[in-house]
Amino acid sequence: MATAATILSLRKKLVAATGAESPKPAEAVEILKQLKTQVVATDELLRETKIGVTVNKLRNNDAKEVADLAKELVRKWKADVGQSGSKKTTTAAASTATSSAPSPASAATPKSPTPKAEPTPSTTVASKPAPATASSSTSSSSAPAAPLRRQSSGGPPRTHKADGIDFAKGDEATGDKTRDKCCELIYDALAQDSGAPSDLILTRSRALEAHVWKQNPPPSGTAAYRNKMRSFYLNLKAANNPGLREDVVSGEISITQLYEMDPKDMASEERKAENRKLAAENLFKAQAAAPQQAETDAFQCGKCKQRRCMYYQMQTRSADEPMTTFVTCLSCNNRWKFS
Known part of the structure; x- marks a missing residue:
């Protein structure tokens, strides 16, 4: 399994190989294959290296x-994180049940009818480790703290109430109910x-x-x-836009940069791809002046290699x-364009 330092090194190479200036697809493919074979994802590892954000893009x-x-x-990494979360929960529950259940041997063994006797110093020393052993087993079997990424384990989303934060109190409180409510939403x-x-997160939300x-x-x-606060809230809370949240919290996108971004710039990569597709289809269908x-x-x-086609021409660029x-194929309705 690759260490965090190795993953950070691979992430740096992957960013360089997929840069807009000089992309190297073959090198990027090799790095992704290394990540696939060497990395078993956990919440802590993904948060520390941010490799998930890079690959998701x-x-x-x-x-x-x-x-x-x-x-x-x-x-694969989503499955890894889900499995690791379920294994921790199952192990913790099993350990707790084991520590709380009585030992079969002790339950089956009847009490000895031996008359009471004054304990000797050696007997007292021998009988004291038992409570210590029970105490240590109980502490070692206690369940680990719940991870902050609660959605990965099927839990409720993290909120300001769950974190015990009251925006209406404290030195940084605005004193305005509307502003405090906006801080809560962000x-x-x-x-x-x-x-x-x-x-x-509190600092980022107040700063925005x-x-x-x-x-x-x-x-x-x-x-x-x-309107601005409503737009930021809707784009930041979108379930398919974790990259934007990660970049804002980590500081990769500053508050000033976020303020200058349009809603279309804040959209997820999937949404941007859908918007480009819709724009291309709308251009193709814009036949009013054709x-x-x-x-x-x-x-x-x-597509079908037939030659029965309908065509028309439009001036979509400058006059020169x-x-x-x-062109539209009359056999299979396939469409294409060229200049």
């Missing part, structure tokens, strides 16, 4: 082999599946609320303040660029 990589390996690796969104200390308040002072900015379509056999469908031709 590669699920929509342009290189298909890299994207497929990243998806497979994410599924804290709950950031903390729901995080293993970070509560003080760190204070920055939004400063940029939208009342009374003119009240509506903008509420000329009359004509049937032709000049094009061959790449060639027109874009949109």
Whole structure:
């Protein structure tokens, strides 16, 4: 099993191999294969190395082999974390039951009818270790503390109430019910599946609320303040967007950067891919100003290899660029375009 230092080294190489400037898909594939064979994921290991965040971002990589390996690796690590959580719970429960149940031998053995006698010094010394042994077995069999990432083990999400935080009290309380409520919502969104200390999440949530308040002072900015806080809450709490929460809590995305981001920039990688697909489909379907379509056999469908097609042309770019031709196969309804 790879150590945290080894995983951090592989993560650094993986980031370099998948960079936008000089991507190296073959090298990235080799690193992902090493991670698959060498890493058995746990909550603590993923939080310490952040390798899960890095690999999760590669699920929509342009290189298909890299994207497929990243998806497979994410599924494997989720299973690893689930198994490790269930094993801990089962072991703790079994140990507790064993320590609380009476020994079969002691239960079956009847009490000795030997008359009472004054204990000698040697007898007293011999009889004292028994309570110590029972005490040590009880302490060693106690269940470990529940992990902060409660959703991975099927528990409820982490909240400010579970962490014992009251935003209306303390030196940093705003004194405004609306602002305190916004701080609570941002804290709950950031903390729901995080293993970070509560003080760190508290600092991030207060800093974000204070920055939004400063940029939208009342009374003119009240509506903008509420809209901004609602947008941040909805994007941060999204179940399929753990990467954004992780980056905000860790500081990789600063409060100022987060404030300047549009909702589409805060979306998860899966949502961004869906948006790009929808934009492409909408462009293809934008035929309001298109000329009359004509049937032709000049094009061959790449899907069914037939030549019965309909086509039309549109000027989708500047005037000095060639027109874009949109083609639809009449046999299988496959569509494509070219310039």
